[in-house]
Amino acid sequence: MTKYALELNNLSKKYGDFTAVDDLSLQVKEGEIFGFLGPNGAGKSTTIRMLCTLALPTSGSAKIAGYDLSKDSGKVRENIGLVAEKLIMYDGLTAGQNLRFFGKLYGIPKKKLEKRIDELLELIDMKKWKDTKINTFSTGMKQRINIIRALLAEPKIIFMDEPTLGLDPQTTFSVREIIRDINSKGVTVILTTHAMVEAEALSDRVAIIDHGKIAALDTPENLKKMLSDTDITIFKMEITNLTVEMIENIKSLDVVTALSKQDEHNIKISAKGPDSLEEIIDTIRFDGGKISSIANINDATLEDVFLTVTGKEIRDTPAANSS
Incomplete structure (x- = not known):
């Protein structure tokens, strides 16, 4: 029987007339690394805040580590750790003092706490910095301490909100390795x-969230397969409006998903169909078009899926507590 770390059923969060999270339902298996991916204001951080008992849902329900989010919030907190986007530490204290402070808040016995602190500092290769004040650390060093702070009480589930935001490539690589080790x-x-x-x-x-809703949810590979049957082709040629119209009306194609003139000599075509490329070439030649080059791309990326699902519009509208 599959065991779930998270079970969300029609979970929603509203701020006045604004819906930050809209009827979210999903399940996360125990031991998974589950990603919420979305534009600014999509509802990712609001979802995490609710699941960590920091914000009350407007409607719906959820179970975290088997406990009801609303009825057993104390038990939920006993089983989770949170790495927030903002660092949760005191600059005037050393790394060890910070970890002791938070460990005491968790009620961890002194002897066990010291052992746990040493184990976690070893995990992130920072044991030699145990007695050094946090205010002397780089942003990357602070984030590594921030991560293990959330691990002190040995949670079953750890929530990480933008854990590598603003970090340099080396530190980003290190944090990702830590996440894999934790998992x-x-x-x-x-x-x-x-x-x-x-x-x-x-x-x-990965769940791609947009406007508070799940727009797509699957493994990264399966998400990319959503676009795998699409030929994204760049034609360099002499083109007429009649040629464009003829391509759009090719009946043997499953669908021409996009056809845009990039400049006077280039068009970009996305089309589905087993013989789409040959049909398009024949149509262009029939109308007297001259093709000087063709670039065909078949490998979709997660970014392609993301932009297809969420669109390309820049999200400039502020949405409080809804990132």
Whole structure:
């Protein structure tokens, strides 16, 4: 029988007339790395805040580690850790003092806590910095401490909200390795990110969220297969409006999904159909068009899927607490 770390049923969150999370339903298996991917204001962080008991749902329900989010919030908190987008630490304290402070809040016995602190500092290769004040650390070093702070109480589930945001490539690589190590020890990881590479590299499954709703949910590979039957082809040629119209009316094609004139000599065509490329070439030649080059691309990326699902419009409208 499949065991679920998270079960969401029609979970929603409204701020006045604004719906930040809209009727969200999904399940996350124990031991998964599950990614929430979406544009700014899509509802990712609001979802995490609700699941971590930091915001009350407007409607719907959820179970976290088997406990009801509303009825057993205390039990939920006992089983989760949170790596928030903002660092949760005190600059005037050393790394060890910060971890002791939070460990005491969790009620971890002193002897066990010291052992746990040393184990976690070893995990992130920072044991030598145990007695150094946080305010001397780089952003990357602070984030590594921030991650293990969330692991002190040995949670079953850890939520990570944009864990590599603003980090340099080396630190980003290090944090991703830490996430994989945490997950290999049986901890379920719930990740929010804007980074396509991160979502694809880390996640067993990805939910693309847009306007508070799930727009797509599957493994990264299966999401990319959504576009795998599409030929994205760049033609360099002499083109007429009649040629464009004729291509759009090719009956043997399943669908011409996009046809846009890029300049006076180039058009970009996305089409589905087993013989789409040959049909398009024949049509162009029939109308007297001259083709000087063709570039055919068949391998869709997660970014292609993301832009197809969410569109290309820049999200400039502020949406409080809804990222």
